[in-house]
Amino acid sequence: MTDAPAYQVLARKYRPETFADLVGQDAMVRTLKNAFAADRIAQAFIMTGIRGTGKTTTARIIAKGMNCIGEDGNGGPTTEPCGKCEHCVAIMEGRHVDILEMDAASRTGVGDIREIIDSVHYRAASARYKIYIIDEVHMLSKSAFNALLKTLEEPPAHVKFIFATTEIRQVPVTVLSRCQRFDLRRIEPEDMIGLLRKIAKAEEAEITEEALALITRAAEGSARDATSLLDQAISHGAGETTAEQVRAMLGLADRGRVMDLFERIMRGDAAGALEELSAQYADGADPLAVLRDLAELTHWISVVKITPEAADDPTVSPDERGRGQAFADGLGMRALARAWQMLLKAIEEVANAPSAMMAAEMAVIRLTHVAEGPSPEELMRRLQDSPPPPAPNGGPGGAPAGPAGGMTHAPQAHAPRGGGAPGGGTVTALAAEAVEALARYPTFDHVLELIRANRDVKLLVEVEGSVRLAAYQPGRIEFTPTDNATPDLAQRLGAALQRWTGNRWAVILVNGCETPTVVERRDAAELALKAEAQEHPLVQAALAAFPSAKITNIRTAQEAATEALEEALPEVEDEWDPFEE
Numbered sequence: 278m279t280d281a282p283a284y285q286v287l288a289r290k291y292r293p294e295t296f297a298d299l300v301g302q303d304a305m306v307r308t309l310k311n312a313f314a315a316d317r318i319a320q321a322f323i324m325t326g327i328r329g330t331g332k333t334t335t336a337r338i339i340a341k342g343m344n345c346i347g348e349d350g351n352g353g354p355t356t357e358p359c360g361k362c363e364h365c366v367a368i369m370e371g372r373h374v375d376i377l378e379m380d381a382a383s384r385t386g387v388g389d390i391r392e393i394i395d396s397v398h399y400r401a402a403s404a405r406y407k408i409y410i411i412d413e414v415h416m417l418s419k420s421a422f423n424a425l426l427k428t429l430e431e432p433p434a435h436v437k438f439i440f441a442t443t444e445i446r447q448v449p450v451t452v453l454s455r456c457q458r459f460d461l462r463r464i465e466p467e468d469m470i471g472l473l474r475k476i477a478k479a480e481e482a483e484i485t486e487e488a489l490a491l492i493t494r495a496a497e498g499s500a501r502d503a504t505s506l507l508d509q510a511i512s513h514g515a516g517e518t519t520a521e522q523v524r525a526m527l528g529l530a531d532r533g534r535v536m537d538l539f540e541r542i543m544r545g546d547a548a549g550a551l552e553e554l555s556a557q558y559a560d561g562a563d564p565l566a567v568l569r570d571l572a573e574l575t576h577w578i579s580v581v582k583i584t585p586e587a588a589d590d591p592t593v594s595p596d597e598r599g600r601g602q603a604f605a606d607g608l609g610m611r612a613l614a615r616a617w618q619m620l621l622k623a624i625e626e627v628a629n630a631p632s633a634m635m636a637a638e639m640a641v642i643r644l645t646h647v648a649e650g651p652s653p654e655e656l657m658r659r660l661q662d663s664p665p666p667p668a669p670n671g672g673p674g675g676a677p678a679g680p681a682g683g684m685t686h687a688p689q690a691h692a693p694r695g696g697g698a699p700g701g702g703t704v705t706a707l708a709a710e711a712v713e714a715l716a717r718y719p720t721f722d723h724v725l726e727l728i729r730a731n732r733d734v735k736l737l738v739e740v741e742g743s744v745r746l747a748a749y750q751p752g753r754i755e756f757t758p759t760d761n762a763t764p765d766l767a768q769r770l771g772a773a774l775q776r777w778t779g780n781r782w783a784v785i786l787v788n789g790c791e792t793p794t795v796v797e798r799r800d801a802a803e804l805a806l807k808a809e810a811q812e813h814p815l816v817q818a819a820l821a822a823f824p825s826a827k828i829t830n831i832r833t834a835q836e837a838a839t840e841a842l843e844e845a846l847p848e849v850e851d852e853w854d855p856f857e858e
Contacts, residue, residue, distance in 0.1 A: 286504075286505065286508055287476060287480070287504045287505070287507060287508040288501045288504040288505050288508070291476050291479070291504060292334055293331065293334050293338065294338070294341075294358075294360055294369060295338060295357060295358060295360070296309065296310065296338060296342075296356050296357070297357070299331055299334070299335065299338075300331075300464055300468050300469070300471075300472050300500060301330075301462060301463075301464035301465055301468045301469075301500075302330070302331060302335070302461055302462065304462075305335070305459045305460075305461065306356075308459070309339065309342075309356060309459075310356045313342060313354055313355060313356045314356075316354075318343065318354065318437070319456070319457040320429075320432050320436070320437060320438065321429055321432075321437070321438040321439070321440070321455055321456040321457065322336070322339065322437075322438070322439045322440065322456060322457050322458075322459065323414070323439075323440040323441075323442065323445075323448070323452075323453065323456040323457070323458050323459070324336060324439070324440065324441045324442070324459050324461060325441075325442050325443070325445040325458065325459070325460055325461065326443070326460060326461030326462065326463075327443060327461075327463060327497075327498060327499060328443060328499050328501065328502070329496075329499030329500050329501030329502050329503075330461040330462070330463065330464065330498070330499060330500060331461055331500065332412075332441035332442075332443075332461055333410070333412055333441050335459070335461070336410045336439040336441055337368055337369065337376075337410070338358070339408075339439060340368050340373075340376050340406075340408045340410065340437075340439065341358040341360075341364070341365045341368045341369065342354060342355050342356050342357075342358050343405060343406045343408065343437065344364040344365075344368070344373075344375070344376075344404040344405045344406055344408075345358035345359055345362055345364060345365055346362050346363075346364060346405075347359050347362060348361050348362060350362070354405070363403075364403075364404050373404065374402050374403065375401040375402055375403060375404040375406070375407045375408065376404070376408050376410065377393075377396075377407070377408070377409050377410070378410045378411075378412065379393075379409065379410070379411050379412070380412050380413060381411050381412060381413045381414050381415070381416040381417045382412075382413045382416045385416050385417055385418050385421060386418060386420075386421060387418065387420040387421045387424045389421065390417070390421045390424045390425050391424065393409055393425070393428070394424065394425070394428050397409075397428055397432060397433055397436045398433065400435050401435055405435075406435055406436070406437050407435055407436050407437075408436075408437045408438075408439060409436070409437070409438050409439070410439045410440075410441070411438070411439075411440050411441070412441045413441070413442060413443070414440040414441065414442045414448060414452075415442045415443075415444040415445070415447035415448050419449075422448075422449050422451070422452055425452070426451055426452070426455070429452065429455045429456075430455050438456070440452075440456065445458075445460075462498075463497070463498025463499070464498050464499070464500055464503075465498075466490075466493050466494075466590065466591050466592045467591050469493045469496065469498070469500070469503055470486075470489050470490065470493050470591055470592075472500065472503070472504075473489050473492060473493065473503055473504070473507050474489060476504060476507060477489075477507065477511070480511065482511045482518070483516065483517040483518065484507075484510065484511065484517065484518040485517070485518065485519050485520055487519075487520035487594060488510065488518050488519055488520045488522070488523040489507075490520075490591065490592040490593070490594070491520055491523045491524065491527065491592075492506045492507055492510060492523060493591075493592050494592045495527055506527075509526060510522070510523050510526060513525075513526045525561070531557075532570070532594075532597055533596070533597070534553065534556075534557055535567065535570045535571060535574055536574065536597065536600050536601075536604075537553055538550060538553045538554060538557070538567070538571065538641075539571055539574055539575070539604070540604075541553060541645075542571075542616075542641060542644045542645050542648055543604075543608060543612065543616070543648045544648070545645050545646070545648050546645065547641070547642055547645040547646065550641050550644075550645050551638055551641060551642070554567065554637060554638060554641055558634055563633070564627055564633040564634050564636070564637035565624065565627050565628060565633055565637070567637065568620060568623055568624050568627055568637055568640065569624060571620055572617065572620040572621065572624060574601075575613055575616050575617045575620060576617065577590075577593075577601060578601055578604045578605050578608065578613060579605075579610065579613045579614070579617065581601055581602060581605040582605040582606075582608070582610060582613065583610075585602070585605075588601060588602055588605075612648060615647060616644060616647075616648070619640070619643060619644055619647065620640070620644070622640075623636070623637070623640030623643075623644075626639075626640065627640065711752070711780045711781075712751075712752075714778060714779065714780050715751035715752045715778065715780055716751060717751075718751050718778070719751060720749070721746055721749045721754070724740075724749075724754070724774070725737070725740065725741070725795070727774070727777060727778075728740060728773070731773075731777055733773060736769065736770065736773060739762065739763060739766055740766075740770065740795070741794065741795040741796050741799075742759070742761075742794055742795070742796040743758055743759045743761060743762035743763070743766060743794065744756045744758065744759075744762075744766075744794060744795070745757040745758070745759065745790045745791065745792045745793070745794055746790070746792055747787050747790040747792065748787075752780065752781070752782055752783065753782070753783045753784075753785070754770070754782065754783070754784045754785070755785045755786075755787050756784075756785075756786065756787065756790065757786070757787055757788060757789065757790035757791075757792075758786060759794065767784040767785070767786050768784075770782075770784050771783070771784035803831075806831050806833075807828050807831060810828055810831055811828065816828070
């Protein structure tokens with residue numbers, strides 16, 4: 278009685294044995310075939326690419342091709358190894374004495390490389406070439422790489438090196454310059470589906486095309502991942518494997534239901550979106566996986582909008598393709614880009630949140646509220662169509678009109694640029710929320726208080742001393758700068774107000790306004806007193822005697838008397854004297 282052979286997973290059972298079996302690597306295969314045909318075989322090769330694209334498999338096929346002797350025992354190096362001779366069989370079984378495979382992830386030191394250096398001088402025991410295959414070569418230490426350089430550059434004629442790595446950037450350039458480099462590409466979806474269909478047929482397994490498409494999408498171009506998932510799916514299905522079974526196996530949400538959720542989000546239906554998310558969660562979908570599917574769908578729709586040919590993806594069903602095309606036609610690129618950015622942020626939040634479902638629900642709520650907001654173009658169109666607001670009462674700053682208030686304003690003398698009247702509806706007609714927020718600043722004095730509250734002393738000094746206010750209403754300031762004003766005052770004032778209030782402010786420079794600044798109004802009484810003092814004969818005589826002198830301070834007789842009273846000692850009545858009597 279003989280024991281039944283042990284089960285071999287599909288990834289090993291159907292591992293390519295010749296260059297013809299390699300899927301999706303036509304450029305590399307063509308180069309190697311030409312090199313073998315011209316007898317221009319390099320002393321070292323390095324294979325790079327993502328996981329499961331055939332780096333180690335290609336290294337073994339090259340090793341077989343170099344040492345194959347054919348079924349008759351007289352063959353030479355070839356790109357079509359027979360697979361029957363002793364060398365081919367021993368190499369594919371991993372037991373050939375002259376084909377030395379080393380895992381650099383576990384043997385990283387210079388001592389391990391020294392063993393290779395010491396052994397290269399001995400000829401191959403039975404094969405044509407002694408071949409060293411070093412997997413994950415980027416894991417070698419810097420000293421190990423340096424120790425290998427000389428041997429790698431000038432190895433004996435019977436020695437070949439083949440390296441494999443997923444992190445080509447971590448391999449020193451001194452090593453790369455001594456090797457022929459081959460970049461193994463991700464396997465295209467069409468080729469992957471064909472490979473999986475071929476394996477499923479060989480295994481006499483029934484699996485739907487949609488299920489194969491799901492496996493292909495989940496594999497992300499890796500043949501090993503795809504065959505491993507196919508192996509698991511065949512066992513999971515126990516008969517015909519359907520797309521629903523593969524989704525359950527992978528923990529994926531139904532693609533159609535993801536599109537339903539996406540549609541409700543972009544429609545602004547927060548309640549419906551939360552209901553759909555809860556239903557998917559109840560059916561076993563991971564909230565993080567749902568958001569990732571939404572991000573993937575957003576990316577695909579954006580690409581389809583730019584390049585409609587991208588919709589012809591073999592991993593996408595016809596129904597999904599039609600709905601995706603409809604989304605691409607109906608949604609703007611701004612909305613898609615905004616959803617993409619918010620989904621990236623949401624995925625990070627859900628991954629770190631104590632409750633993934635709560636974080637996912639909050640993300641969906643944010644997405645729905647942003648989706649229903651107007652685009653910048655639509656908002657500008659609304660602003661242009663809105664009637665201008667009524668002119669503010671009591672003068673442009675809300676202060677009493679006339680000389681007493683210091684806020685007189687003649688519109689014809691300083692109309693804003695472009696001919697529009699101050700407070701035109703094009704800029705100042707704001708959305709309801711913005712109007713409500715700006716209503717807290719009805720006068721320009723409230724703006725000064727806001728600057729003072731945020732302790733921006735430099736800006737406060739400039740606004741009080743350099744702004745001749747022409748017109749004011751919440752959200753819009755028009756002024757003429759004084760001669761000593763900084764050129765960027767309007768820009769900095771607008772930016773600061775937007776930062777503090779959360780709403781855009783229009784700060785506009787106009788010409789011809791002679792309204793006094795805040796400092797000038799504040800100092801008007803002092804200036805009048807100085808002018809009066811300069812008319813006094815004694816002061817005029819002093820200024821004539823000292824031409825460079827200036828009046829810096831004025832004290833009236835009343836102020837002097839008041840100070841004298843404050844500084845005088847209070848009189849004490851009936852003070853007790855201890856020496857009296």
